[in-house]
Amino acid sequence: MPTAMNPRKLLAFSLFLLLLSLLRPQFASSRNTSFDFPSLSLRNLSLLGDSYLRGGVIGLTRELSVPASSSGSVIYNEPIRFSDPDSNLTASFSTKFSFSVNNINPASFGDGLAFFLSPDNQTLGSPGGYLGLVNSTQLTKNKFIAIEFDTKLDPHFDDPSDNHIGLDIESLISIKTADSTSYGIDLKSGNLITAWIDYESGLKKLDVFLSYTSSKPESSILTVEIDLSEHLKEFMFAGFSASTEGSTELHLIENWSFQTSGFLSLKPRDHLHNVSENSVPIQVPESPNKHHKKLGLGFGIAGPAFFCVFLVIFGWISVKKWRGIRMEKSFKAELVTGPRQFSYRELKSATRGFHSSRIVGRGAFGTVYKAHFEDSGSVSAVKRSKHTHEGKSEFLAELTIIAGLRHKNLVQLQGWCVEKGELLLVYEFMPNGSLDKVLYQEFDMGKFGTSLKWAYRYNIAVGLASVLTYLHQECEQQVIHRDIKTSNVMLDVNFNPRLGDFGLARLMDHDKSPVSTLTAGTMGYLAPEYLQYGKATEKTDVFSYGVVMLEVACGKRPIERESKSERMVNLVDWVWGLHSEGRIIEAADVRLRGEFDEDEMKRILMVGLGCANPDSGPRPTMRRVLQILNGEAEPVLVPRVKPSLSFSCELPLSLEEIVSDEEEGSNTPEHFLQIKIG
Incomplete structure (x- = not known):
């Protein structure tokens, strides 16, 4: 005999069906994205690697007086929709930003910066010619579309010069490049340079413009005839990366705007038919079954209304009945969507049942374990809070605070778990400890x-x-x-x-x-x-x-x-x-x-x-x-x-x-x- 459905699950399922039927047109449409940051802040951006924020300007590599190797990234926090599987549409996009490449020692140049789109919001690569886009030991790991602004000739990546731009797709060997000095732009001049990158999905064309002023030039420096629909995922992250190797080169981003276009909202039902102003109304004789149709219409209107009333009453009773539910149940509904929710089973498996041999630290509010996830091959740190009221309150404080913070010198929160009376946080593992x-x-x-x-x-x-x-x-x-x-x-x-x-x-x-x-x-x-x-x-x-x-x-x-x-x-x-x-x-x-x-x-x-x-x-x-x-x-x-x-x-x-x-x-x-x- 089948088990009866939990009242809360039944309520949620019923509400889902109702909302699906009422709001289905909205699901079929996609929103365009637009933002404009005249000055940069960490409210909407995340810093990775050696990047930093100072005075509204993002520095992507270390500011040192001696040559060093460095890489850093800055990424817009929210994923951006680039394709709609329902309508099979791919968005066009345009971005404008101002950057400068400075150097206290002009002889110590390299390696450059890049604007990128990636399905991963943790894109950070190696220093040197990898431009902070690619890991030198895992060249195919990071997926990206990038426009590179390269300041060093690297024969390994078929670079044409030490002052060029190029389109890169999942490889640092550019699909097409252009020498910027041929257009009067020296990437390493230290001057503020404004870049425009435009992709027209309908024309299948990408253009890059550069100027020392805020006025967009009439002709582009780089034009590539290409269809990016195969590479633009449904959701991707936008950002910048840069790198140096044995160099004092600085890479600064001062402002940034971005927008997508091309997604069409579904038109209201009343506008699906084109009606001329001179149309003559046609009178149709009443059907013998007119009263049956009216009766059916009445039931058609009253039925959903009664169903809504029923759901409201049922929901009120359920909420009242489940008001005393355990803390973790209510907590899940209020959590931010950023960190991943892990299952207790996978965390227990990754820590070998929270074995004592996996303990890497202890504190008054919990024990920290080293966790190996076999599926991904990754290593994390799992903080297991103590089973006390104080432990729970501290757990909630830590999660709600750190989940909303973004800085390269904060421990990265990867996920959480509230299950079986356990309170667990999953962090990036720090190999050198405390x-x-x-x-x-x-x-x-x-x-x-x-x-x-x-x-x-x-x-x-x-x-x-x-x-x-x-x-x-x-x-x-x-x-x-x-x-x-x-x-x-x-x-x-x-x-x-x-x-x-x-x-x-x-x-x-x-x-x-x-x-x-x-x-x-x-x-x-x-x-x-x-x-x-x-x-x-x-x-x-x-x-x-x-x-x-x-x-x-x-x-x-x-x-x-x-x-x-x-x-x-x-x-x-x-x-x-x-x-x-x-x-x-x-x-x-x-x-x-x-x-x-x-x-x-x-x-x-x-x-x-x-x-x-x-x-x-x-x-x-x-x-x-x-x-x-x-x-x-x-x-x-x-x-x-x-x-x-x-x-x-x-x-x-x-x-x-x-x-x-x-x-x-x-x-x-x-x-x-x-x-x-x-």
Whole structure:
């Protein structure tokens, strides 16, 4: 005997059938896409690789004074429809953008940039001649249509010159190229160049125009007779990529507009017939069965009406009956569509049943497992939250916040699962683990051999400053992380920093007063005023960042036991003492063996002290910190003597009320919970 259908499923199925019958014409039509960004922001764009945003301009490759290898991409967040399988239509499209290719060393040129369309919103390729489009070890992995603006002659890809444009389809060997200098355009001039790319689906023709002005030229630089309908998928992502190899070339995008056309909306039923104004109405004799037709018409109108009333009543009863449904059921209906929903079964299989051998980290809010997905061959990190009310609330906070954030220095959320009472998040796997493990693992094991190189450490400082600037000042709603520490900073394969663990983060409107909450975080990283008043602000994040910077520079934990005594040493106090004696450079990590840039070391140490100032007033903003680290602003003025603070009342919270989520199994001493404000 067949099992009766669940009332909620029956309701959903009935509503679907009704909506399908009523809204079917809308499903058959497709919308054209159009956007215009006179200035670029991260609200609609995602940055990958080495790309960055500064002053409304996207930089696609690293801005360095020495030759380096780099690749980066920027992608429009929303997928764009390019074909309609129902009507068998392929869209035409036009895009306009302004870019410049600069170089502090004209002799160190290469490799160029590209505008691309791809079915994948994670397009990021290798540096060098691969233009950030193709992975050098998997040449056929990335699918794309691209217009390349190539600034280096690479015989491997049949390049005609070191100043050309070309149409590429799933290969960097262009279908057709054109030398831009023949049209008076030098791609490497450093001047702002405006490009127009037009594809006419009906004419099966693609044109590319270039100009030093905002006026579109009459003749194109590149014209290709081609039918792109076989390559334009139903939905694709649009973006830009660039790369360098042993070069200081910079690739900047300053504005961007894009639009598709060619999709026709279905006309209303009343307009399907062409009726002339001079038409003479024809009278038709009434049928003997007229009353039967009227009766049928009445049932035809009343039937759907009764059905709708029935559905409304049935839905009201069902909603009332299922109001107490479990949290995860209601949660699924409200989730954003971005991250993928995994099944519990596939996550359990990928982690070998959440086996202890797959554990890569632990925290107060969950355990992190390494997951191997055999079907795709990919590796991810799965965070399994604890089965508590607090764990669920932190899980929801982390998911809702990080799902809407896009920055190259954030850990990428890949998906989620709410099933069998489990709360799981799936993240991009970071092969080099967390910053604290890289900084202290060898130290804990009594080894003093290799250490994290200074170039990586400085890059970590800049990356964290960049992502915190984004969270504090560039998001639609300000994000206060509240738990910045080295164990929450992950390192990718190239030791680039990725900030993670948003379980304690809070969203705030800009220019709004902070809300007093239960103090949460990790001792050693908490700002004095946060301990006193329980109000998290961007200044409390700045304090935590300062402590992390001192850890990066000194290779010491925020609170450590002296090797020759039982006395506990506060890192901020220790560095400030050396600063007051004019010996701050002696705070540098001894494991670096002096292999560091002294000016950069002083800059990091002074920034760390400035951010960790007990007085929140003089602390710089994260934007100012980023400018200092990039050499674009004067250093922070740090007093020789550490300021002392006194509060008008006792601490309102006991130590038991302060949440500390240090990883289980750490060697943190009990004295770690000492509070020192002076």
